[in-house]
Amino acid sequence: MNDFIVQAQNIQKIYNPGKTSEVAAVRDVSLDIRKGEFLGIMGASGSGKSTVMNILGCLDRPTSGTVLLDRKEVSGLSDDELAKVRNKLIGFVFQSFNLLPRTTALENVELPLVYSERANIGRLARMALEAVGLKHRDNHYPGELSGGEQQRVAIARALVNEPEIIFADEPTGNLDSRSSYEVISLFQKLNEQGKTIVLVTHEPDIAEHARRIIRISDGRVVEDRVNENPKSAEEELRKLPGKEAKE
């Protein structure tokens, strides 16, 4: 459990360096994440938290500093090498779900496998859909699914290639509270099963479900604490009225 999955050292991200429009999105962030952690990254919009996540998730490169993923340096890799790293090690969940339209849930979940070397992608995708409780929805199009269901399809897609770490950027931002708790509960279950989860959010209530919370402000980590009593989304779901009526 003490293995580091992410080790970031003094990362900086500066847009338009040297110009008058120069913006420092990330000034100086050093951050280690151990395998099996459930980390919440908090911050107001514009604080740089999403940029940090993008850099840690190999979607973006830091202007300076180093990032080690699973003990391998990634900041110097080419686009294609980064694509391989993302495919193997990382799963993403986005605020706006980012499912392909006119594409079934199953095919959406298959997407990361299309670019992997694995076989039997249909079976793996079905298993992932089952893990998020949407096996019966495999042939539905995103338009036929509720927001919560769409986000669960997106989580199945993030899970399908068995990544080491899942980055979720405001995954509840477009969801009502019930769906939000369902999604968070799913993350908590995955975390219990050993997955490393990084949850980026600006909602303190959502962040309280993580076991470790860092706060980013103005491109720096201003707080890093262990959450002794993380909230259970499962319990909150139970407290919500009318659950039976909906399910």
Next chain:
Amino acid sequence: MKSLRIIGSAFKSLGRNKLRTFLMMIGVIIGIMALTMVVAAGLGARQRVMERVRKFGLDSLMVRAGAGQTMGRPSDGQPTATLKVEDAEAILREIKQVADVSPQLHRPQMDVKYGDKSTSTMVLGAWPSFATVWDWGAAAGDFIDDEDVAGAARVCVIGPTVQKDLFGGAKPIGEMIRLGSVQFEVKGILVAKGTSPSGGDMDNRVMIPMTTMMRRIANIDYITNIKVRLKSVKDMDKAAGSIKALLRERHKTASGIPDDFTITTPEEVTETAEKVAGTFNLLLILVAGVSLIAGGVIVSNLMLISISERRKEIGLRKAVGAQKKNITLQFLLEAAAVTFTGGIIGVALGVAGSKILEIVTKTPTAVSWPVVILGLVFSSLVGLIAGIHPARRAASIQPIEALKP
């Protein structure tokens, strides 16, 4: 395995946006359809010429009055009056490669009457040799014989169309018909030949003895043409040369003065047809090339538009692990699949269009499969080339795009 899945992705995305796919195809469809139809029409025309040559006879040549009249059309102003029946006799007598000759004098249109019925027909004065030289004798009754020619007899052999127009179902042999003010006895009916390769009705004619034609109908002492049948196909060039020399001598044409007649050999007709077809083919390649390039530009542009619409999709694909080459492959395949499918549809429509063209214009067309296959290969190639730029642009989209709301 992975490549197969990426190919699958390409086809799936085409299926997902059918309108876009169709719009991308339409240029190629039209281009390939036009190509197929024009080639079919061109080949049909060429086959028609070949058919004509074959029907004329590979062992025969034609001598026409007048210079440079390959198409047998009278030159400007006066008809050339130098070609005589005696020339035909001389050719038969003096050129040893010649098997037989058939001099002819024709009026393209004359009224012919029987009782109160009348029709317009071609009248042709000929020798009995016409039957063997043209391989075209009487199907019923008799053809013109030597006696008819010697006595300038007022007898005629009519084509089946004339028979139908004047007599309907009645028996014409022995009946009298009138050409202008002259009465003719019908002594035979020509073998039906149907429509000529150029579309004329070959059965709408009345044949009379050459002498009768010259004295009683045309009132001239010259003829329009002589068909010469040789003993052997091999003697064609030699015979043509000898006939040319003989006629120049007989017509007392001084050296340096052009011929007052035209000799056409089957080879020349074929060559001309080939030459025309060659020019035509070059034009076709140009037309096809231009239409395919236009199709390619459409594909390229629509792909660029589609890629800017699909930035999120491409970003997402990259975020979940697609490499540049995967995206490039997908978009190249999309473009090639679109144009190839467009090519197939174009060929199908082109073949159908050729058939319609054949029915409407009553001219035969011939679909050329090598051209069709070439068209398909070409259309896929156009797609690949048209896809290069959009595919590269797609591949350069950063995964971070997927995260932008």
